[in-house]
Amino acid sequence: MKNRISQLYDTYANKLVEFSRLHGAKSWIIFLFIFTFIVVNASSGFAFDRQKSLEANNVISAQIDNCYRDQEVRGVWLTNIDSEVLFSPENTTNAIATLAELNFNTLYPTVWNWGYTLYPSTVAKQVTGIELDPTPGLQGRDVLQEVIDQGHQKDMAVIPWFEFGFMAPADSELAKLHPEWLTQRADGSTIWVEGNVHERVWLNPLHPEVQKLITDLIVEVVSNYDVEGIQLDDHFGYPSELGYDDYTVALYQQEHNGELPPQNAKDPAWIKWRADKITNYMEELFQAIKKANPQAIVSLSPNPQKFSLTSFLLDWQTWERKGLIEELVLQVYRDNNKSFINEITQPEIIAAKEHIPVSIGILSGLKGRPVMFGRIRQQVVNTREKNFAGVSFFFYESLWNLAFESPEQRKSALNSLFENPTSRVDLACQRDSAVK
Numbered sequence: 001m002k003n004r005i006s007q008l009y010d011t012y013a014n015k016l017v018e019f020s021r022l023h024g025a026k027s028w029i030i031f032l033f034i035f036t037f038i039v040v041n042a043s044s045g046f047a048f049d050r051q052k053s054l055e056a057n058n059v060i061s062a063q064i065d066n067c068y069r070d071q072e073v074r075g076v077w078l079t080n081i082d083s084e085v086l087f088s089p090e091n092t093t094n095a096i097a098t099l100a101e102l103n104f105n106t107l108y109p110t111v112w113n114w115g116y117t118l119y120p121s122t123v124a125k126q127v128t129g130i131e132l133d134p135t136p137g138l139q140g141r142d143v144l145q146e147v148i149d150q151g152h153q154k155d156m157a158v159i160p161w162f163e164f165g166f167m168a169p170a171d172s173e174l175a176k177l178h179p180e181w182l183t184q185r186a187d188g189s190t191i192w193v194e195g196n197v198h199e200r201v202w203l204n205p206l207h208p209e210v211q212k213l214i215t216d217l218i219v220e221v222v223s224n225y226d227v228e229g230i231q232l233d234d235h236f237g238y239p240s241e242l243g244y245d246d247y248t249v250a251l252y253q254q255e256h257n258g259e260l261p262p263q264n265a266k267d268p269a270w271i272k273w274r275a276d277k278i279t280n281y282m283e284e285l286f287q288a289i290k291k292a293n294p295q296a297i298v299s300l301s302p303n304p305q306k307f308s309l310t311s312f313l314l315d316w317q318t319w320e321r322k323g324l325i326e327e328l329v330l331q332v333y334r335d336n337n338k339s340f341i342n343e344i345t346q347p348e349i350i351a352a353k354e355h356i357p358v359s360i361g362i363l364s365g366l367k368g369r370p371v372m373f374g375r376i377r378q379q380v381v382n383t384r385e386k387n388f389a390g391v392s393f394f395f396y397e398s399l400w401n402l403a404f405e406s407p408e409q410r411k412s413a414l415n416s417l418f419e420n421p422t423s424r425v426d427l428a429c430q431r432d433s434a435v436k
Contacts (some may be wrong), residue, residue, distance in 0.1 A: 071425045073359045073390025074418055075106035075329065076399065078147070079113070079163060080138070082367040083397035086110075086118065087137035092146050095396060100154035102411060103418035107156055108231055108301075108329075108392065109147045112217060113164040115172030119144040119225075123216040128173040148226055157228040157424050159299050159327075160221055165235025166210070167192075170199040178203075181210050183242045186263055192239055202238040206277045207247050215288050222293040229297030229327070230289065236278070236300075237314030241265045243274050251277075266310065275315040279322070286324045297427060299327040301361055301392070305348050317348045320356065326427060328352055329392050332379075333363035340379055344386060357389035357425040365398030373405055373413045380417055389425040 076099060080086045085095045086109070096107065111117060116133035117124045119142050125131035132139065144160060151158045168174045170191055175182065183204040184190045192200045203210045218230055244261065252261045252273065262270045289296055302308045302316045309315050319325050330349065334340040343349075344360055352358050360383045365371040376393075383391055393399055400410035 075392030078109040096150040108161040110163040111160040112162040115168040115174040166203040183245045222296040231299035233301040237312035297326040300325040301329040331361040359390040364393040
């Protein structure tokens, strides 16, 4: 509004001066009165336009909230790390039955970690010679198909989770067979220690052969399995201290007149350049997924934007603005309610809610880090009060087995949170509301 008033003033100021010279001071006063009247009315018009815009946004928000009135995402991540849930058909079947009884409706089972797939993969066999995770309990099985069969029988959505993304164990066949695919620090080192325990390496997301591997794996899943979509997370970037491998450096030099990348790994321009490259790949991947299976939604489970971008070069806010993700499950693993609410009310989260279903990932506990159910309950209440699409818990084992309370107490408490069955938020409803 200020800019438009300024333009009016610039347009008529010289004319005011000329008018006063020709017709005298009295005429000047009359003209000035008329000009002021015009500006005031124009300002009112601008304010009216702004009010109409706000009212339209409120209508859209109300329509989206209506999508959530009788629907809610109630998800849980199933992993083979610190958990036995996937290591036998019986464990998997019993777990899904229990979750269904507690009115969960969404399963995010891992299908890609430790450098292996948890389903028989032609793509993985071509690259590493191993089509399935060789860990005892996983051999001779198609864990993904088991989860789909059991989940769909219980009317639960199944969205496979590419848990490791571009990360792999340092001693994996993948890393050993293709060292040229790994990215590194400025000092040439490649090892990244996770949780002060596990030695990892990172495949270079900018390398075309790495991109082909990941795309082929994801397309293999959405093409061959009856899934509701796929899910990625922060591992679909890589730690910002990396990126100094030969391939990336040469690409950077090619685009910067031969200059080397900044030695400061946190240099904002260097962060953005690498993040933009990953975004470019995500655009290609999104199209490949939709070509293979137009109905498969692309879900993302990142950390809050600032951490995700500066620590893992994953600019999910841009992905969301570009329409590259269709479900956001934000990881907000906070110890106190104030910081939790602060994270879920950030502007980029509110903006995303107007376009896609946004759920909140809640930490139900980790090995050696149990979470009291009172905190879990409060965070679920917070997400409902803020009209989010739902919640997902990290992770299955800590829902009741890695906790202060007994499994029976935890299940009873969860049952009180999810008293009645409900379906997931309908993506079509969200889209229809956003365009009305």
